[in-house]
Amino acid sequence: MPAWWFIPVIFAFLLSTLLAPMIRGVALRFGVIDSPDGGRKVHKTPTPLLGGLAIAGSFAVVTISILCSSNVLTSGAIGIQHFIGFFIGIAILVIGGVVDDRFTVSAKYSMMVFLLASLAAILGGIDVAKLTNPFGGIIVLAPIAASIVAFVWITAMTMTTKLLDGVDGLASSVSLVGALMIASLALTPTYFQSDVALLALIFSGSIFGFLLWNWYPAKIFLGESGSTVLGFTIGVLSVIAGSKMATALLVLGIPAIDVALVALRRWRKGKNPFTTADRGHLHLMLQDAGLSHRGVTLCYSMLALLFGVTTLVFASWQKVIALAVLGLIAVIGIETLAKYTEKRGGL
Numbered sequence: 001m002p003a004w005w006f007i008p009v010i011f012a013f014l015l016s017t018l019l020a021p022m023i024r025g026v027a028l029r030f031g032v033i034d035s036p037d038g039g040r041k042v043h044k045t046p047t048p049l050l051g052g053l054a055i056a057g058s059f060a061v062v063t064i065s066i067l068c069s070s071n072v073l074t075s076g077a078i079g080i081q082h083f084i085g086f087f088i089g090i091a092i093l094v095i096g097g098v099v100d101d102r103f104t105v106s107a108k109y110s111m112m113v114f115l116l117a118s119l120a121a122i123l124g125g126i127d128v129a130k131l132t133n134p135f136g137g138i139i140v141l142a143p144i145a146a147s148i149v150a151f152v153w154i155t156a157m158t159m160t161t162k163l164l165d166g167v168d169g170l171a172s173s174v175s176l177v178g179a180l181m182i183a184s185l186a187l188t189p190t191y192f193q194s195d196v197a198l199l200a201l202i203f204s205g206s207i208f209g210f211l212l213w214n215w216y217p218a219k220i221f222l223g224e225s226g227s228t229v230l231g232f233t234i235g236v237l238s239v240i241a242g243s244k245m246a247t248a249l250l251v252l253g254i255p256a257i258d259v260a261l262v263a264l265r266r267w268r269k270g271k272n273p274f275t276t277a278d279r280g281h282l283h284l285m286l287q288d289a290g291l292s293h294r295g296v297t298l299c300y301s302m303l304a305l306l307f308g309v310t311t312l313v314f315a316s317w318q319k320v321i322a323l324a325v326l327g328l329i330a331v332i333g334i335e336t337l338a339k340y341t342e343k344r345g346g347l
């Protein structure tokens with residue numbers, strides 16, 4: 001890794017760290033605040049939203065500065081058209097998220113924003129052209145199939161981190177692990193992609209700078225724009241990194257499985273899987289079981305790091321086994337905890 005890479009990464013970190021308190025002041029000034037309700041919102045004091053602007057802003061400023069001054073980010077498989085689609089998608093999520101934070105819009109509106117952002121990325125040429133066959137070889141997808149797979153994947157990642165954002169520092173910490181794992185994988189001799197690695201490291205710096213303000217007790221929350229930009233960016237990075245979706249799945253596997261199980265549980269009860277609000281998510285049930293804010297965040301982060309590291313040492317077929325083990329552990333653990341919580345009247 002070139003020594004000069006530390007400059008943009010540190011700059012992204014410092015800019016995010018400086019932007020967070022400024023945005024906090026703006027949120028307080030205009031009343032964009034998340035107040036505790038005694039239910040799903042268990043924080044003790046009203047807390048400003050819009051924190052995702054610090055991450056998106058610092059990431060965009062540093063990345064665009066590099067794009068304008070050199071070709072280091074476009075000398076590989078990533079072209080300028082990919083960045084255009086990528087940043088248009090981020091802009092859609094930021095604008096839509098700020099509106100949601102300020103006026104609390106419907107779930108249908110939020111879903112429309114997710115879909116538009118993913119569509120922007122796809123129109124920019126971000127797609128899954130091929131998949132690694134875990135048993136050997138490459139699976140080449142037809143153009144339409146490549147776009148559909150990428151669209152579904154990016155949208156799913158966006159929703160995963162949005163729903164993960166329920167505990168101070170949780171979505172930020174897990175996404176930081178995801179970005180670092182993608183960067184580490186892109187720096188290995190087998191998959192060497194310097195453009196992807198630098199982009200992921202800049203994003204990591206932006207997240208880490210904000211996390212200093214988002215760690216429990218949080219001074220500012222991600223808000224809708226921040227929680228969605230995290231998943232969207234991880235989703236895009238894993239696609240442009242040569243369809244390294246297994247890496248993202250191993251890091252975000254537990255939150256993704258949790259989202260699927262919550263939706264299934266609500267559907268079985270005759271409720272809308274996507275608009276119903278309850279304490280059925282794993283991070284909330286862990287809190288109900290007595291785990292602290294920091295404990296929940298550290299637990300998720302350590303598991304994400306543990307399974308994420310396997311992508312650096314495992315072969316493709318071994319990653320499939322790791323995903324299967326992760327899925328089995330997650331399903332058994334989450335469903336057992338859900339039944340325990342339901343018996344206590346928590347669901």
